[in-house]
Amino acid sequence: MGVIELKNVYKDIGEFSLGPINVEIPYGSIVAIVGDNGAGKSTLIKTIQGLAKETSGEVFLFGERRKLDDESWRNRIAYQSQTLKGCDRFTGKDLHQLISHYSMTFNEEAFERYVKDLDIPLNKPFINLSEGVRKKLNLALTFAQNKELFIMDEPTAHLDMMAQRYVMDEIVRLMEADSERTILFASHQLDDIRKLADYILLIRKGNFLGMYEKDELTLMYRRYWLDTEVTSAFPGVVKISQQGREIISNNPQLTEQAFMQKGIHIIQKSNIDLDDILPWLLSGEIKLKDEKQLVNW
Template sequence: MSVIKFEQVCKQIGEFELGPINVAIPAGSSVAVIGDNGAGKSTLLKMIMGLAKEDRGRIQLFDQNRVLGDNGWKKRIAYQPQTTSGCSSLKGSEMKKLIAHFSSSFDEERFSRYVRELNIPLNKRFDKLSQGVQKKLILALTLAQPQDVMIFDEPMAAIDLMAQKLVIDEMVQLMDEDLERTILFTSHQLHDIRKFADYLLLIRQGEFLGMFEKDDLASKFTRFWLDQPLQQPVSCVVHTSGDGREIISYKENITEQELNKSNTHIIRKANVGLDEILPAVLSGELDLKNCHNQHYAGII
């Protein structure tokens, strides 16, 4: 079952356009939304929450269309925004009381543990806290609401290493507690993406590139170093260096067979990791659409 489905969704903000987005996010998955700054990641999350209205297309939640005025679906989603508003004058204890009142899933014991481990003062006004402590408080309030879908917008930004470890460990724990729980998060931290994400949803300057299985994408590409420049086209090659002695293939066996037939000696070969793949994709250097046998996960 898909918990979130985008069908031809587009959003225009000035001259910037996000979409069209066509994707179905399965229940029980962890999805990293990846893109450069300004790519449209936060806007995508806001559209899910109804905080930004799509201009075209349709978004379904829990296999149902959203109905204007019906916010019942929000009771099944916990959301940590990148920035907050309207709570500057509230103390942490008052924010907790407010969230606990409206959230049926709020776990007081869990929240108290986060406050203790992250050293969050609840007796101070929100606007008197440092940026990092503000972020810790918002994360603690969100993590303490174990919902069917949990959405985090840049959860690792502006927090220290200890807090980052706690957040990722708690995300793993939340997924283990409920195998149908789904977590979406935006991140620039490759370590967290490697450790936690099942799928990678990629956006480049508003263009939806697809949603890919992380492990499939991480093992998909092979770099070949050749003893001479490539003399003729070879199947499945998506990148060739300037001197033609280094190529990247999305189908190792086929490319290797053709190189051998052409008497091109392979000096060595190696897997291309996510630390190279993702920057190349987001910069446009590597076009995943050229990989004809790519595995699109959850694409309608």
């Protein structure tokens, strides 16, 4: 059993429905939750932690069913929300005292390093900080907790380029320090996903598409340029250009066999980067292997 396991989990909020989600997140991995705007990424993060109670299904944390009347499991999780709500009048020093008091694993030395490296003022009220500095403070308070599981919602949003690089480097350092540590993060940032994620958990408009190894996704799709116009669907083909000579397949082996049988010559072929694959998947322009729709462009 993984550090997080969801079994047939649904979450309904008004007219929006997330699920069903069946997934197991392994120990010692970095998993990126990727989805379109409003897909349910933050809802999933909150549901895992019981901040938004699942409508149905089961949530397991650290090998045991999560219980809301016994929240000892929370001591093993560091959660970074998109924003710190209700903290406007608190200074960074106030928030540091509050969180370090309740987090038994809080690393004071690490926090001081983050404050120095990221140039975080601790004496100003939170409301007077810029959006980027608020995020830096939020991250410093999260990283310093030194937990087994980090759950992070858009960790590099609103940060400048130098701070983004620092945060990504720190995530790598935290993983190197503990091989069993797990980081689950939601992000729209392709650079974060490409450089950090071992696995990508895909959600489109509340529908769980699956969790894939990052390298598996890039190998799953291939682009072909052909000597003959293709006008009908071939096995694995999920996207055909208007001219019919450029196609994308999500099952290259099956597609190439079909081309060979039909005497279609492949002029050139190439793998496709995540920068193209993820936007296409989330918009529905291309499909996964279990989605049969063919798209023309």
